[in-house]
Amino acid sequence: MTSSDAAYFEKLQSALNAAGIAQPTLVIDRARLDANIETFKGHLPDGMGYRIVAKSLPSLPLLQHIREKTSTDRLMTFNLEMLIEIARAMPDVNQLLGKPMPVAAARAFYRDAPPDAKVQWLIDTPERLDQYLDLAAELSVHLDIVFEIDVGLHRGGFPADDALGQAWQKLEASNRASFTGLMGYEPHIAKMPEKHGLRDKARTHAREAYESAKSLTRCTETLENGQFLTFNTAGSPTYRLYTDTSMANEVSAGSVLVKPTDFDTDLLEDHLPASFIAAPALKVLDGINVAGFDFLEGREPEMPEGHSKTIYTFGGNWMAKPVWPEGILVNEKYGRSSNQQMLTAPEDVPLRPDDFIFFRPTQSEAVFLQFGDIAVFENGKIVESWPVFKASA
Known part of the structure; x- marks a missing residue:
């Protein structure tokens, strides 16, 4: 993550907080x-x-x-x-x-x-x-x-x-x-x-x-x-x-x-990611705690190297990939949840409960319909809400 990435997502988080948004939201820049x-x-x-x-x-x-x-x-x-x-x-x-x-x-x-x-x-x-x-x-x-x-x-x-x-x-x-x-x-x-x-x-x-x-x-x-x-x-x-x-x-x-992630190709490299899912982190816990391992003495769940935090998001199981804070990963071994998605993170990730985690959708056609109105981000603020169509094939 570069300093410009951090600055960008900090502005996006401030805009969401100022707009009183506190649930998973699709944002367009x-x-x-x-x-x-x-x-x-x-x-x-x-x-x-x-x-x-x-x-x-x-x-x-x-x-x-x-x-x-x-x-x-x-x-x-x-x-x-x-x-x-x-x-x-x-x-x-x-x-x-x-x-x-x-x-x-x-x-x-x-x-x-x-x-x-x-x-x-x-x-x-x-x-x-x-x-x-x-x-x-x-x-x-x-x-x-x-x-x-x-x-x-x-x-x-x-x-x-x-x-x-x-x-x-x-x-x-x-x-x-x-x-x-x-x-x-x-x-x-x-x-x-x-x-x-x-x-x-x-x-x-x-x-x-x-x-x-x-x-x-x-x-x-x-x-x-x-x-x-x-x-x-x-x-x-x-x-x-x-x-x-x-x-x-x-x-x-x-x-x-x-530009969802499926379009990160050589032919489209000069286009910018312009859509994000912002999801609050409901719980930020020290350690990697997975049900069942309490009873397996000496056994720990397999996790990416350096990961020692557990995060549960508001919602989840979207066709999307976490992009900020850097280093956060979906815990596929634990399984996905549409209610509270488990992620893991390195120890030094500066995340607190209610902070936003940002994902990039893998595609737009299905994902954009899952969050209600789109939050339009411009000049450091959420300036409009754009209704979406009814979900349909």
């Missing part, structure tokens, strides 16, 4: 968030559109802040609750589904959502296309359809073969729906080692599959009404790989703007 937005924008090539991933930034005020900073009206949404809430709160946005949904969800959307909501439905199979076309006829609505294509992740979607071409032909023949683009997600590329050229091979395969899909759907850049087709790709792990718009004309990203 707005200055770091804004710096990440500028870094992100600086890496986008000319002409590349940006679609905000709502599941990774699951708060209307947070999404609105990012929209203002990036001047985008495109969102990617992953469940019915968010789809409807965003349509009501932001009627001007265009929402692309990030995963195909059962046709019953689309039926519920058209029952409950504003009639002028702009949605592109994601279709991954011929069978789902038939279901959505039947729904359009049943409800007398017109659907915008984007085909999910498999560019190497192998998680479903159309392969670039005759089935895709036939689905496109059926869509073109319909007077109830329009083809509005393609979506090919490829997070596997960032996980490929560069050894033996595996990452380059995966990138080449993804590009070739995408171009083949464009050919099979006879894509041109614009529709008859002058709107651009959607050629969507990437996510936070891979957006840096796109230096031009020859394959795709928009990238999706969300988590990189708050």
Whole structure:
């Protein structure tokens, strides 16, 4: 831990104390968030559109802040609750589904959502296309359809073969729906080692599959009404790989703007951690005391070298890693608890009961929904509370 780290977390703790916060809380540092937005924008090539991933930034005020900073009206949404809430709160946005949904969800959307909501439905199979076309006829609505294509992740979607071409032909023949683009997600590329050229091979395969899909759907850049087709790709792990718009004309990203630990990669090293879980330390005890060892004479629980304090936090068992005070570790041998999580620490850790322990989430999409309103930290103070969406898959 550097002196700057210590100073940062001391300011964060003082801000939480001043705000009267005394329970586990998700904190976003707005200055770091804004710096990440500028870094992100600086890496986008000319002409590349940006679609905000709502599941990774699951708060209307947070999404609105990012929209203002990036001047985008495109969102990617992953469940019915968010789809409807965003349509009501932001009627001007265009929402692309990030995963195909059962046709019953689309039926519920058209029952409950504003009639002028702009949605592109994601279709991954011929069978789902038939279901959505039947729904359009049943409800007398017109659907915008984007085909999910498999560019190497192998998680479903159309392969670039005759089935895709036939689905496109059926869509073109319909007077109830329009083809509005393609979506090919490829997070596997960032996980490929560069050894033996595996990452380059995966990138080449993804590009070739995408171009083949464009050919099979006879894509041109614009529709008859002058709107651009959607050629969507990437996510936070891979957006840096796109230096031009020859394959795709928009990238999706969300988590990189708050940078959980899963995004500590070589491609994203110039982004800053901007989200933390602050949890009070309820108990700080000398010694490592684990139930059962009282009866084992001469036996002590195995602990990291130098650890001689036991800490129990308010809550726990989050997808997160402790980062401050330095040296604190989750005691995996003792087991995790959602009520009082046991941590261990070196003797010299200056922690007292009710002090905060800070964790970094490993991801944002599930973790951000577990703490109620987000505490927004700026200029040494908690300046706002941002409500989050209802928890949903």
